[in-house]
Amino acid sequence: MRLNVPLLPLLFQYRLQVALSTKTYFQPDEFWQALEPAHRLVYGYGYLTWEWKDGLRSIAHPMVFSAVYWVSELLGLGDAGLIYGPKVLQALFAAIADYSLYKFASKCYGDEISRLTLMCSVTSAFNFFVSIRTFSNSLEMTLLICALNYWPLDKTAGQVNMLNYSIALVLGAVACVLRPTNALIWFYLGAALVIRVRSFKIVAVAGAVGTIILTLNALVDMWYYKHLTFPLYNFLKFNIVESLSSFYGVNRQLYYIVEALPQLLTVYLPFFFHGIYMSRSSTLAQASVFVVFVYSLISHKEVRFIFPLLPIFHLFAAISLHRLRILARPKLKWTFLVLLSLMNCPxxxxxxxxxxxxxxxxxxxxxxxxxxxxxxxxxxxxxTPWMSHMHRPDINAWFLTCEPPRGLSRSELATYRDEADQFYDDPALFLRTHFPPLRANDTQLTKFRYDWPSHLVVFGVLEEFLVSYAGDEYAECQRFFNSHFHEDPRRRGDVVVFCKHSN
Known part of the structure; x- marks a missing residue:
């Protein structure tokens, strides 16, 4: 029996409620690589990180949210449109991903598995937390599962529906524009299709679609950067050739197996492993293993890099759940599924x-x-977010930067410390070096990188230091609870705002 409800509107309402109630921070790229460039594009002010100065990012993804800002300004929505507009759009993308996953599972495995797959998706703690955030990975996930609905998978032999195939290629190519590493799964799926079907036509169509999408993207980026720029090439050069992504952290080889997959799947992890083993002969399972394997070879790893594969992982978990004997007993089935789902809620x-x-x-x-x-x-x-949330062209705002080491020798790379590192190495020395004396007169304020602002924001771990260093000039005026714990000791404690006494 199929779900007899208007499923997509229902899913959108659910994801929208999640998006509007989310009040927390996860990782910087949600803002600094999406909303901040979009805000600057529309409003003309803000901060662009080094990636944008060096042309490593395509403007394609931020333009999606700049359209939201433009509409907000057109309708005069003010701060409500600024803060909630991107949330509404991202909630729609998340709902489309849920709906497309359900349709894909139904087409490939039938109604029972499709319902179980949808259950895994909408009750997933990680999906709940991340799918409604404005990461390029989140939109990449939506495009990937939408494309798979049109892709000729294992049952295809001989004739390929070229219209559906072309739609899948367009969606997949756009996903690759957003995140070049999305090409990994399409490389595997495409190679498997060519081997199975043995048709030059599908290779030619793929080449044509890829060329068109890349050309359009190049034109958009040329308009934005004001000169011919190839972010894909710059991205690969930085991450692969120069291998400078390791500056942002190096993880162990098995990170995705022992850390990322448990974070992504939580209670569904054992069912995923069982399901992918059961489906080991399928191209989709093999492609998933291939992508995780290749990502494991890269030094810098993050859980959100494989987040776009989460719908596929949920499908394999559902295949496993479908085989459980307990689900064949009506009295136990719903009790088990409800309890399993509720374990993700806290x-x-x-x-x-x-x-x-x-x-x-x-x-x-x-x-x-x-x-x-x-x-x-x-x-x-x-x-923190920046002008996409503060939206104050009238204030002078600054933060400690963390530019990566570019153009340095090996000996310089070994000792390189970015600005934020230098501050935490010796806060007092940094303030004496880069700030004027606290009681300096106007003639002394010309040779320092920073001025003392009307308000300083620190984490609670630095509160005692700042009181001892600047307590005569600054006093606490606001405090915001931030976290009960944090893996980064520099970010522990409340967020404390200090105001200059004259303010």
Whole structure:
């Protein structure tokens, strides 16, 4: 029996409620690589990270959200459109991913597995937490599962529906524009299809579609950068040739197996492993293993890099659940499924409403407090959103930067410390070096990188130091709970705002 409800609107309502109730911070790229460039594109001010200065990013993804800002301005929605507009659009993308996953599972495996797959998707703690965030990975996930609905998978032999195939190629090519590494799964699926069908035509169509999408993207990026720029080439050069992505962290070889997959799947992890083993002869299972394997060879690893594969992982978990004998007993079936699903709720709700919410609250405070005329963030770089949430062209705002080492010798690379690192190595020395004396007169304010602002923002771990260093000039004026714990010791404690006494 099929679900007899208007499924897509229902899923959109669910994801929208999640998006609007999410008050926490996860990772910087949600803002700094999506909303901040979009905000600058529309409003003309803000901060662009080094990736945009060096042309490593395509403007294609931020343009999606710049359209939201333009519409918001057209309708006069003000701060509501600025803050909630991108959330509404991303909730729609997340709902489309859920719906496409259900349709894909139904087409490939039937109604029972499709319902179980949808259950895994909508009750997934990680999906709850991340799918409604404005990462390029989130839209990449939506495009991937939409494309798979049109892709000729294992049952295809001989004739390929070229219209569906072309639609899948377009969606897949756009996903690759957003995240070049999405090409890994399409490389495997495409190679398997060519081997199975043995048709030059499908290779030619793939080449034509890829050329068209890449050309259109190049034109868009040329318009944005004002000169011919190839972000894909620059991205691969930085991450693969120069191998500088390791500057942002190096993880062990088995990171995706022992850390990322448990985070992604939580209670569904054992069912995923069982399901992918059961499906080991399928091209989709093999492609998933291939992608995770290749990602494991790269030094810098993040859980969200394989997040676009989560719908596929949920499908394999559902295949396993379908085979459980307990589900054949009606009295036990729903009890088991409900309990399994509810196990995700505490983690999902805590991560979305509590953990790291202070760094979001402080930007709202700055946006809505007219008396703030300057603000500095003595925090690890990109600890908060920026003008996409503060939206204050009238204030002088700064933060500690963390530019990667470019053009340095090997000996220089070994000792390189970015600005945020230098501050945390010796906060007092950094302030003496880069700030004027606290009681300096106007003639002494010309040779320093920073001025003392009207408001300073720090994590609680630095509160005692700042009181001892600048307590005569600054006093606490606001405090926001941020987290009960944090893996980064520099980010522990509340978010504390210090105001200059004259303010």
């Amino acid at each position: 983690l999902a709700l805590y991560a979305s409403t509590t953990h790291q919410r202070g760094v979001m609250d402080v930007t709202s405070y700055i946006r809505t407090t007219p008396s703030i005329d300057s603000v500095g963030f003595l925090m690890p770089c990109h600890s």
